[in-house]
Every structure is written in C-alpha cells, then in structure tokens.
Amino acid sequence: MNLLxxxxxxxxxxxxxxxxxSEMKKSGKKVPHLAAMIVGTEGASETYVAHKVKACGQVGFxxxxxxxxxxxxxxxxxxxxxxxxxxxxxxxxIVQLPLPSHISEEKVVAAISYKKxxxxxxxxxxGRLFIDQPCYVSATxxxxxxxxxxxxxxxxxxxxxxxxxxNIVGKPMALLMARKGYPGDATVTVCHSRTxxxxxxxxxxxxxxxxxxxSEFVTADMVKEGAVVIDVGITRVKSEKxxxxxxxxxxxxxxxxxxxxxxxxxxxxxxxxxxxxxLLNNTxxxxxxxxxx
Amino acid sequence: MNLLxxxxxxxxxxxxxxxxxSEMKKSGKKVPHLAAMIVGTEGASETYVAHKVKACGQVGFxxxxxxxxxxxxxxxxxxxxxxxxxxxxxxxxIVQLPLPSHISEEKVVAAISYKKxxxxxxxxxxGRLFIDQPCYVSATxxxxxxxxxxxxxxxxxxxxxxxxxxNIVGKPMALLMARKGYPGDATVTVCHSRTxxxxxxxxxxxxxxxxxxxSEFVTADMVKEGAVVIDVGITRVKSEKxxxxxxxxxxxxxxxxxxxxxxxxxxxxxxxxxxxxxLLNNTxxxxxxxxxx
Numbered sequence: 179m180n181l182l183x184x185x186x187x188x189x190x191x192x193x194x195x196x197x198x199x200s201e202m203k204k205s206g207k208k209v210p211h212l213a214a215m216i217v218g219t220e221g222a223s224e225t226y227v228a229h230k231v232k233a234c235g236q237v238g239f240x241x242x243x244x245x246x247x248x249x250x251x252x253x254x255x256x257x258x259x260x261x262x263x264x265x266x267x268x269x270x271x272i273v274q275l276p277l278p279s280h281i282s283e284e285k286v287v288a289a290i291s292y293k294k295x296x297x298x299x300x301x302x303x304x305g306r307l308f309i310d311q312p313c314y315v316s317a318t319x320x321x322x323x324x325x326x327x328x329x330x331x332x333x334x335x336x337x338x339x340x341x342x343x344x345n346i347v348g349k350p351m352a353l354l355m356a357r358k359g360y361p362g363d364a365t366v367t368v369c370h371s372r373t374x375x376x377x378x379x380x381x382x383x384x385x386x387x388x389x390x391x392x393s394e395f396v397t398a399d400m401v402k403e404g405a406v407v408i409d410v411g412i413t414r415v416k417s418e419k420x421x422x423x424x425x426x427x428x429x430x431x432x433x434x435x436x437x438x439x440x441x442x443x444x445x446x447x448x449x450x451x452x453x454x455x456x457l458l459n460n461t462x463x464x465x466x467x468x469x470x471x
Numbered sequence: 472m473n474l475l476x477x478x479x480x481x482x483x484x485x486x487x488x489x490x491x492x493s494e495m496k497k498s499g500k501k502v503p504h505l506a507a508m509i510v511g512t513e514g515a516s517e518t519y520v521a522h523k524v525k526a527c528g529q530v531g532f533x534x535x536x537x538x539x540x541x542x543x544x545x546x547x548x549x550x551x552x553x554x555x556x557x558x559x560x561x562x563x564x565i566v567q568l569p570l571p572s573h574i575s576e577e578k579v580v581a582a583i584s585y586k587k588x589x590x591x592x593x594x595x596x597x598g599r600l601f602i603d604q605p606c607y608v609s610a611t612x613x614x615x616x617x618x619x620x621x622x623x624x625x626x627x628x629x630x631x632x633x634x635x636x637x638n639i640v641g642k643p644m645a646l647l648m649a650r651k652g653y654p655g656d657a658t659v660t661v662c663h664s665r666t667x668x669x670x671x672x673x674x675x676x677x678x679x680x681x682x683x684x685x686s687e688f689v690t691a692d693m694v695k696e697g698a699v700v701i702d703v704g705i706t707r708v709k710s711e712k713x714x715x716x717x718x719x720x721x722x723x724x725x726x727x728x729x730x731x732x733x734x735x736x737x738x739x740x741x742x743x744x745x746x747x748x749x750l751l752n753n754t755x756x757x758x759x760x761x762x763x764x
Contacts, residue, residue: 284604300598301594301595301598301599301601301602301604302594302595302598303598304597304598304601304602305593305594305595305596305597305598305599305601306594306598307601308594308597308598308600308601308638308642309594309597309638310638311577311594334665335665335666335667337667343649343650343651345601345602345603349601349646349649352645352649352661353642356636356642356645356661356663357636358636363663363665364665365660365661365662365663365665365666365667365672366660366661367658367659367660367661368645368649368658368659368660369658370649370656370658372627372628372656372657372658373628373658374628374630374658379658
C-alpha cells in the first residue's frame, strides 16, 4: 500500500510556485494577487479564508481580504465584485461560500469575471471544462488530478467509480476521468444515494473516488484488492483520544480499507492540502494570463 | 418489445407547439423567430438547415436563413452574429456547423448571445446544464429526455450505460441521466473507445444509450433482456434493396437486438425526429423568455 501524500505533494508544489513568483519578481513583473471576499463572520468560512490568505503569503503572492458585513445588500456586494473585476492589479477573485440567504449565490458567482474566477465556479469555466476547453478547474477536482499525475497512476481503460454527484466534486471528477488524455480515458461510473447495490459497483472499481460526505461509508468489503482509493470526505467528530477533543474522519474506513489498496489518500493530509495549492496554481495562471487575455 | 416512436412523438409535439403559436398570435404576441446561419454550400449542412427551416414553417414560426459565402472572414461572420444578437425580433440563432477551417467554431459559438443560443452550445448554457441551472439543452440529449418522459421510462436507480463521450451527446446524456429528478437519478457509466470489455459493461445496462458513430456496433449479446435501448447513431450505407440505393443504419443491430428490449428506438424514426422538435421547443422558450430576460 502506498500513500497518496497530499501534504508532501502540496508542499512541493508550493515550493514550485514560490520559485515561479521569485522569477516573476526578478524579471520585474508584479506578483500574483488574489482577492478573497468574506461576507459575515461565520466560523468555518473565517478559517477557510484565513488558510487561503496564509498560503498566498507562503508562496509570495499578494492577497487582499475583503470583508463585507453579513447584512450587506446583494447590490453592494455585486458592485464590489465589479470594482475588483475592473482592478487590473488583482488577478484572481474568490467569494467564500456559503453566503447569507438574502444574497443569490448564483448571481454572485456569475458576476465574478470568468477571467478572474480562480475557484472555477463561473458557468463559463464550468462549461469550458465540459467541452474540454482550457479553463479554471475548481480546487478539489484539480487537486485530485494533480495527485494522480504526480504519482503516475494509470487511468486509461481503468474503471473509475465516483461516489457523489455534487457540482464541485463528483460531476467534474467524472468528466475529468472520462475525457481524452491523461489523467483520463477511464470508463467512469457515477453513483449516488439512488444507486442500487452500491457495494457491488464499488467492488468493480480500479479507481474509487469518494465524495459522499458520509463518514467511513466505504468499508473493506466494498474495495477490490489493489484499487486506488481517493477520499474527498472530511467530517469532524468528537474524540476522547485527541488533545483537541475532535478528530477528522474521511468517507473511507481507512484502517480496514488501506491494506487492500495499491494507493490511498489519508484523511487528513490527502486531498485536503491539494485544494489550496490548486487555488494558488489557478491564481498563478491568472497572473500569467495563461488561459485568458 | 415496444417502439420509442420518435416520428410519432415528434409530430405530437409539433402540434403542441403549433397550438402554442396560435395562442400567441391570438393574444397579439409576435410569433417565435429562428435565424439559421449557413456558411458555404456544403451538401449535408444545406439539408440539415433546410429541415430546420421547414419545421419552423410547420409550427408557424418565422424563420430567417442567413447565407454567408464560404470565403467570409471570421470578423464579418462575428459582426453578423452581433447584429442578430441585437435584433429584438429574432428569438433564437443557430449557426450550422461545421464551419470552414479559417473560422474558429469556438469563437463563433461563444459570440452567439447565450440568451438566443437555442442549440445549447454556448459555454454558459453548457455550464448551467452542468450545475443544474435552467438552460438551453442541445437538441439530441433534449430529444432523448423527452422520449423517455413521454413513454414514462423509469430511470431512478437504473443502470444507464452511455456509449460515447462527445460534447453534444455522450457527456450531456450522462449528466442528464445522473442528475436529481426525473428523468435522472440513474447510476451512469460512460464508455468509449478506451473502455475494456465494453460488451460486459453493456450487458449490465438497464438503459443503453448508444452514440458511438459505428454502425451496428451493438449486437444482441451485448444487451440484457428487458433493457431500454436508445440509438443515436445514423450512418448512410449503400443498399441494393432500396429505391434510392442507400439505407440508414444505427449504432445498434436492430433486428437482433429489438426482440430482447422492453423499449427501443428505430433508425430512422427514433432519436432523429426528436432533435428538430427540441430546437423548436428551445426557440419557443426563447420567444417566451422562459429562461432568460
């Protein structure tokens, strides 16, 4: 069994990005600049945004944290987005979700310039992903693809089973694994809550990507000997064994599944750390105008 | 074995659309208006566009055929599209593909206002399809979904196998069958040229949607007893038995497969006739501004 070590790979990629930023500085270019908007002060969102801002600092990016009051009007929020869209100094813009219920997430996501949409949520980026045109791919699928690449996991002709059909993980992963090229060329099956005999389907998987949001859902009897298992789930549960009183669980029952796998992601330290470097990578691409003018 | 009779259903839908147009007229509204652009005079494109224009007439739509010389510059073509985008009298705009090689299809498709993109090819419509937002769905997947609905084919929890991963059939069909709701909630497997043991995968299908573009690819040994088979393929081959000297073949070996099926589409007369009514339906929606202002 080999670990798909997201912690290790993500720190390598951060170094690569930091090197690229140094080169940009040396040649007199401005450094990549990410703007992160947060509406209100909900705990989890604060933590996520703080991580992103911190990661920007680690690789030498400039970052701007834009705070809006929880009571901000949709109009004022959209106006602020438009201002950032038009600010040439800012390369990437993310708005931390979820938003307060009086604001339409659909409108907000569509208001971000697709050229600065480093989260890859804008319909234009999603649409371009669908039709295999260059685009910003959202952080989690992007991170998984990068892990697969760095470990040279064979995907062509393999049966890839994706558990979950969310817009930000399940569906884009299915697309990315089925498309032509590498990683890709896999036969892909998408399963979800309505799937009959999900255990039997899982057992046919050469590559199993789990994004159900149900802790320890995948057990050893669901995994084929030698499979590659990628666990996107992360649930915080109480624990008497840890100092903090909490521990993190994936969607895969790691202890019993891992021995059967050729490769597996741990939780934490697997897919999680890859998502932030995906955001950094997209911001670097935006600063270099690799995808759009 | 029951026929999924696209010819019958499409003529029923045409009547429904014609009735809707009569109502619009009665209430003093303008009738739906489709503009179809054709570049050059390539034979197949001429035929397709002629069919679409004819269908508009049948249901009482206005239509405008815009002919451009094969040598037209990309700039001039884009300018014409912009003119139609800004013409309030025209509700829907399609540009017949393929285009001459000196013109970028990507640019042309993106230049059509997504609000008039009744072919459903614009990245915004494709992206919205992906994230389950209302949008124009392209003709073939739209037509298949309509057939499934009209025959009340059960899809929830069924295993749907899609052969082919094209942008305009395979990928959108996979999405539509996997999404929440009806038709949908199926476990979906996408197969393609790199799939190993495609016969075995097909045999597990409750619903088999075939869009490989390989005539008579699916044989009886690939189909489970009682399966629903939807054949998107259409290939013209020489025949000594027909008056015209030609016959049309699907991707399914109909004679041997049909007896095993609960439902099957014939070729011709199955999916084909449904595609044009999908275009008409999208144009009606555009005229009513059902999706976008």
